[in-house]
Amino acid sequence: MTVKRWIALGVAAALLVVSTVINAATFMFSTNIEESLSGFGTTEGLPEAIIEEGSAMERIAVLDLHGTIQDTGEQGSLLGGVGYNHSQFMNQLDQVKDDDTVKAIVLSVNTPGGGVVESAQIHDKIVEIKEEARKPVYVSMGAQATSGGYYVSAPADKIFASKETLTGSLGVIMQSINFSELAERYGVEFVTITSGEFKDMLNPAEEVSEADLAIIQSMLEDSYQGFVDVIANGREMPEERVREIADGRIYNGIQALELGLIDDYGYEEDVINAVKEDYDLQGASVIEYTTPSDFSSLLSLQAHKVFGGLEGDVLSQVINRVGGPRPMYLYAE
Numbered sequence: 001m002t003v004k005r006w007i008a009l010g011v012a013a014a015l016l017v018v019s020t021v022i023n024a025a026t027f028m029f030s031t032n033i034e035e036s037l038s039g040f041g042t043t044e045g046l047p048e049a050i051i052e053e054g055s056a057m058e059r060i061a062v063l064d065l066h067g068t069i070q071d072t073g074e075q076g077s078l079l080g081g082v083g084y085n086h087s088q089f090m091n092q093l094d095q096v097k098d099d100d101t102v103k104a105i106v107l108s109v110n111t112p113g114g115g116v117v118e119s120a121q122i123h124d125k126i127v128e129i130k131e132e133a134r135k136p137v138y139v140s141m142g143a144q145a146t147s148g149g150y151y152v153s154a155p156a157d158k159i160f161a162s163k164e165t166l167t168g169s170l171g172v173i174m175q176s177i178n179f180s181e182l183a184e185r186y187g188v189e190f191v192t193i194t195s196g197e198f199k200d201m202l203n204p205a206e207e208v209s210e211a212d213l214a215i216i217q218s219m220l221e222d223s224y225q226g227f228v229d230v231i232a233n234g235r236e237m238p239e240e241r242v243r244e245i246a247d248g249r250i251y252n253g254i255q256a257l258e259l260g261l262i263d264d265y266g267y268e269e270d271v272i273n274a275v276k277e278d279y280d281l282q283g284a285s286v287i288e289y290t291t292p293s294d295f296s297s298l299l300s301l302q303a304h305k306v307f308g309g310l311e312g313d314v315l316s317q318v319i320n321r322v323g324g325p326r327p328m329y330l331y332a333e
Contacts, residue, residue, distance in 0.1 A: 046095050047290045052272075054285030060275055061096045062106045062268070062288040065089060068330070069114025069122070069148050084111070085291075086118050092289050093125040097133045103284060104275045105129065105137045107156065108268055113148030113330040116172065116223050122152040123230060130155065136279060140271040141165045141262070146250060147173075148329030150261070151227060154234030158274065160266035165253040167261065169331035170231065170246035172223040174216060176202045176325040202325055223327050235260060250331065 051062060067083030096102045107126070113119065129135050139145075139153040141161035146169040153159050161167060183190065183205055190205035201212045224246075231242045237260060245259050256262045266274065276282050 045099070046092060048287045049290050050285060050287055052286035055283050056285060057101055058103050058281055058284040059099075059101050060104045060106060060272060060281060060284050060286045061092075061099075061102045062108055062272070062286060063089070063092050063096065064108045064110075064288065065122070065149075065152065066108070066110045066142075069111055069118045069152070071115065071118050084114075086121075088291065090121065090125065093122070093129065095289070096135070097125070097129045102135065103281055104135060104279055106268070106271050106275060107137060107139045107153070108142065109139055109145040109149050109153055110142030111149040112144055112146050113151070113169065114328060115148070116327045116329055119148035119151045119329045120226070123155060126152065127155050130157070136275065138271050138275050140266070140268040141167060141253075142268075144331075146331035147171070151230055151329050154230050156234070158264070158271075158278075159262040160264050160271045160274070161253040161256060161262045162267060163253040163265060165256070166250055166331075167253070167256050168245075168249055168251035170227060170242075171248040172220050172227060172327050172329055173332055174220060174325050174327050175332065176204065176208075178202075178204050178208060180205055180207050220327055223329075227329065231261075 065084070069084060069086070071086035096105050126137055130137055137156045139156040139159040141149075141153065141159065142165065144166045145153060145161065146167055150167055150170060182188075188205075190203075192200050192203060192205070194200050198212065198215060200206070201215065202208065228239060228242045228246060231237060231246065232239045235242075245261070251259065251261065253262065253265060257265065264274075272286055276284060
C-alpha cells in the first residue's frame with residue numbers, strides 16, 4: 001500500500017472519529033444544559049420574530065424551508081451545518097396548524113429537494129393544514145425549488161417565483177458509488193455473506209447486475225408515480241400532461257409559468273402582500289419562527305465555521321452516504 005493511500009485512509013478514519021466524538025459531546029452537553037435551563041424563560045409554542053407589526057389575533061406565518069430536505073436525526077449532524085432541520089420544520093407546521101391566530105402561511109422555499117419520505121411528510125402536513133385547519137398556503141420560491149422543493153410546493157393555493165428561479169427536476173433519483181474495478185486493480189477483496197440473493201444489492205464492491213437494476217427501477221417508478229400524482233392533484237393538471245413535463249429537466253421561472261407549474265412572478269414580500277389582498281388580512285401581523293438557541297445549535301454553527309461552508313457540506317454528504325443509497329426527490333448537479 002502506498003504512502004498516499006495510507007494517508008487517505010488515516011484522514012478518513014480521523015474524520016469519522018472526530019464526527020462521532022463531537023456528536024456525542026453535543027448530545028450530552030445540550031441535554032444537560034437544556035435540563036438545567038428547563039422552565040427558565042420558556043413560553044408556550046415555538047420562539048417567534050415579528051417581520052411586520054399588526055394584529056395579534058390575525059397573523060401570517062412565514063416558514064423557511066431552506067437547504068436539503070433530509071432528516072439527519074433530532075440532534076442533527078454537527079458537520080451538517082446550520083441549514084435544514086426536519087424535526088424543527090415539522091414542529092413549525094404543527095404550530096401553524098394548531099395556532100388559531102395564524103390565518104395564513106407563506107412557505108419560503110429555497111432547496112434542491114431531498115429525501116422521498118421527508119418530502120412526503122411535509123406535503124401531507126401542508127394538505128392537512130389546508131383541509132383540516134382551512135388555512136391558505138402560499139409558496140414563495142427563492143433561487144431554487146427543484147425536485148422535492150416542488151413536491152412540497154405543489155399542494156399550495158398559489159406558487160410564486162422569480163423569472164430566474166430554478167425549478168423543475170421533477171422525478172426521483174438514486175445514486176450509488178461503485179469501485180469494483182478499482183478494488184480489482186489494487187487486489188482488494190470484499191467478502192460479503194448474505195441470507196438472500198438480493199440482500200447486497202448495489203454493493204459498491206461488486207458489478208451491478210441487471211436483476212439489481214430492474215428491482216431498483218421498479219421502486220423508483222413507484223416513487224415517480226407518487227410525484228406525478230402530487231403534481232396532478234395540486235395543480236389540477238391531467239396526468240398525461242404532468243408526465244410530459246416531469247422528465248427530470250430543470251426550468252426557469254419563465255418556463256414554469258408557461259407550463260402552469262407556478263401562478264405568478266414575485267418575491268417573498270409580493271407573496272405576503274398577495275395573501276393579505278386575497279384573504280382580507282391587510283391588518284395582520286407577519287411572523288416567522290426562530291431557531292432555538294440551544295448548545296447543540298451553537299456547536300453546529302462553530303463546526304460549520306471551522307470546516308467551511310462548501311467543504312463542510314461536502315464532508316457531511318460523504319458521511320451521510322455511509323447509510324447507503326436511497327430514493328431522493330433531489331436535483332443532482
